[in-house]
Amino acid sequence: MRLPLPQFATGDRHPSHIAEVIETATTEFLAQCLEPEDLSFPVMPPFGSWVKSLDEESGNQVYAVVYYATTMPIDSIHRARALGLSLQDLREQQPQIFAMLKTEFRAAIVGFEPRQENKRSNRTFYQYLPPRPPQIHQAVYHCKPEDIIHFSEQLDFLRTMLQVNGAPVEALTAAAIREVYQLRKADRDWLVKAGRTLSVLLKDDYDRLKVILSQIHP
Numbered sequence: 046m047r048l049p050l051p052q053f054a055t056g057d058r059h060p061s062h063i064a065e066v067i068e069t070a071t072t073e074f075l076a077q078c079l080e081p082e083d084l085s086f087p088v089m090p091p092f093g094s095w096v097k098s099l100d101e102e103s104g105n106q107v108y109a110v111v112y113y114a115t116t117m118p119i120d121s122i123h124r125a126r127a128l129g130l131s132l133q134d135l136r137e138q139q140p141q142i143f144a145m146l147k148t149e150f151r152a153a154i155v156g157f158e159p160r161q162e163n164k165r166s167n168r169t170f171y172q173y174l175p176p177r178p179p180q181i182h183q184a185v186y187h188c189k190p191e192d193i194i195h196f197s198e199q200l201d202f203l204r205t206m207l208q209v210n211g212a213p214v215e216a217l218t219a220a221a222i223r224e225v226y227q228l229r230k231a232d233r234d235w236l237v238k239a240g241r242t243l244s245v246l247l248k249d250d251y252d253r254l255k256v257i258l259s260q261i262h263p
Contacts, residue, residue, distance in 0.1 A: 063090065064150070064185040066098055069178045071154075072209075074098065074109065076185045078148040084136045087148040089114045093220025095188040095196075096152050098179035104160025105175050108188065108196055109152035110221050112212040116148045152185075153209040153217075154178060155202040172201035190228045197225045197235070200242040207246060215253055218243070219260035226261075236261070 064076035076096075078087035090096060090111045097108050118125050125146070128139065135142050157175035158168060179185075188196075196202070206218050226236050240258065247254040 061186040066183045073153045095193050098183045098185045106158040108156045109154045111152045112217050114150035119147050155205050170196050215256045219257050
C-alpha cells in the first residue's frame with residue numbers, strides 16, 4: 046500500500062507547486078498531487094498540460110507533458126464505492142473520504158533547460174531526453190506561460206511526443222499544441238509551422254496526421 050505524502054501548509058509552498066515525483070524513469074515520471082488544506086480533491090492537471098521538475102544533481106529543469114491522470118483510494122485493496130452524495134454532502138457527512146484518496150499523473154519528458162551560471166544570458170532549451178530524469182521526491186510545478194513560450198520556439202519536441210509509449214499520442218500531441226497556441230495569443234504563424242512540422246514527421250502516415258489536425262481548433 047502506498048502511503049499518503051506528508052503534507053505541509055499550502056502557504057509554505059509555491060502556488061505552482063502541485064505534486065511530487067514518486068516514480069521516475071528515463072522517458073517519464075509519475076507524480077502524486079499534493080493535498081489541499083480544505084476538504085476538496087487535489088487539482089488534477091489537465092491532459093496535455095505542461096509541467097516541470099528539477100534534477101538537483103545536474104541542475105536541469107526537466108519539461109514534460111501530462112498524458113494520464115487518475116484519482117484512486119490510497120488503500121489499493123478497497124475500491125471506492127458510490128455513495129450518492131454531492132461534494133458538499135461528502136464534506137459534511139464523510140469528510141474522511143478526502144484523506145483516503147490520492148491523485149496521480151504521468152508526464153512524458155520532452156526536453157530540459159540546463160542550469161544557467163549567468164542569469165543574464167539567453168535561456169537555452171534542449172528538446173530531447175535529458176541525461177537523467179527528476180529524482181524521487183522532487184517537486185513538480187505547473188510551467189509558467191513564458192517557460193512554455195520559450196520552450197516551444199523550436200518544435201523538435203513533437204517528434205518525442207509522437208513516440209510516447211502507452212499514451213494516446215495523437216490526442217496528446219493535439220492537446221499540447223492547443224495549449225501552446227492559446228498561450229501564444231493565437232499566433233497563427235506558429236500554428237502553421239507546427240502543422241508543417243507534423244506533416245514532415247508523419248509524411249508516411251496520413252491517417253495519424255489527419256487525426257491530430259482534426260483535434261486542433263484554432
